[in-house]
Amino acid sequence: MNENLFASFATPTMMGLPIVILIIMFPSILFPSSNRLINNRLISIQQWLVQLTSKQMMTIHNNKGQTWTLMLMSLILFIGSTNLLGLLPHSFTPTTQLSMNLGMAIPLWAGTVFMGFRHKTKAALAHFLPQGTPIFLIPMLVIIETISLFIQPMALAVRLTANITAGHLLIHLIGGATLALMDISPSTALITFIILILLTILEFAVAMIQAYVFTLLVSLYLHDNT
Amino acid sequence: MDVKIGELPSWKVMWDFTPKGIVGAFQRGYCCYYDKYEQVCQCEERGRCWGFYGAYVLFNYCLSCKELKCERPHKHHQGETSVDGAL
Numbered sequence: 001m002n003e004n005l006f007a008s009f010a011t012p013t014m015m016g017l018p019i020v021i022l023i024i025m026f027p028s029i030l031f032p033s034s035n036r037l038i039n040n041r042l043i044s045i046q047q048w049l050v051q052l053t054s055k056q057m058m059t060i061h062n063n064k065g066q067t068w069t070l071m072l073m074s075l076i077l078f079i080g081s082t083n084l085l086g087l088l089p090h091s092f093t094p095t096t097q098l099s100m101n102l103g104m105a106i107p108l109w110a111g112t113v114f115m116g117f118r119h120k121t122k123a124a125l126a127h128f129l130p131q132g133t134p135i136f137l138i139p140m141l142v143i144i145e146t147i148s149l150f151i152q153p154m155a156l157a158v159r160l161t162a163n164i165t166a167g168h169l170l171i172h173l174i175g176g177a178t179l180a181l182m183d184i185s186p187s188t189a190l191i192t193f194i195i196l197i198l199l200t201i202l203e204f205a206v207a208m209i210q211a212y213v214f215t216l217l218v219s220l221y222l223h224d225n226t
Numbered sequence: 227m228d229v230k231i232g233e234l235p236s237w238k239v240m241w242d243f244t245p246k247g248i249v250g251a252f253q254r255g256y257c258c259y260y261d262k263y264e265q266v267c268q269c270e271e272r273g274r275c276w277g278f279y280g281a282y283v284l285f286n287y288c289l290s291c292k293e294l295k296c297e298r299p300h301k302h303h304q305g306e307t308s309v310d311g312a313l
Contacts (some may be wrong), residue, residue, distance in 0.1 A: 030256075
């Protein structure tokens with residue numbers, strides 16, 4: 001049972017060759033670029049969504065911060081589409097791999113921090129000590145703020161990994177329970193099936209929310225440093 | 227696009243083999259499929275390319291077929307049946 005639970009998180013291979021890169025690149029096919037004045041419905045809907053999200057997310061930034069719009073929009077589209085595609089049966093979700101999420105979180109966080117230290121060094125250093133701190137607490141608070149700064153990329157990556165993995169595990173467990181209960185007690189299996197449906201709806205919401213939270217936090221780190 | 231057989235080598239050399247070009251080729255192919263088969267249908271649900279997602283599910287099912295075989299019910303050599311399911 002333990003092996004079956006975590007088998008869906010193993011990186012997929014085809015004839016011994018890893019195809020995880022193909023699966024990571026797959027969502028990019030679903031967002032075609034447009035070269036026409038009037039596009040088809042799919043591209044129009046996607047463009048409307050991207051404009052809505054970029055307006056909502058990037059208005060708080062100044063000119064320097066708004067240069068990251070393409071990066072942040074690509075990030076939210078990639079994570080959102082990867083999470084949603086992972087909810088299809090038997091599919092592999094790249095965002096369940098901590099290595100991948102760390103690979104997204106650390107460079108983005110480091111980029112914002114280096115940007116802050118490069119362009120606004122005093123303000124970036126001032127973040128290590130909140131205003132109004134008593135003098136005898138300063139050394140401890142600087143240490144705490146430094147730790148909280150370095151925890152940020154870890155928290156970003158682990159939050160996404162844990163949420164998506166936990167959701168998939170729950171679906172796997174409750175689906176298995178429903179199948180097992182079908183022979184024993186069909187009425188209980190029906191209740192479990194209803195719970196499975198509700199959980200799937202929740203997972204669709206979590207998939208989109210986690211993409212938004214990841215991107216929003218990177219955006220906030222950027223806002224603090226620009 | 228009309229390419230004559232004699233012009234195939236020179237046409238192949240014109241391809242863009244950069245990663246951006248390869249991704250663009252897949253996107254153009256998907257767009258052509260969508261414009262030809264999905265958009266002509268007025269129903270909104272078909273516009274979401276369920277056939278495309280179905281092919282993706284089928285592809286992943288074929289990849290994970292070996293692990294799924296362990297979950298199927300199998301008979302012992304004495305003729306008794308047992309379910310070796312996920313639980």
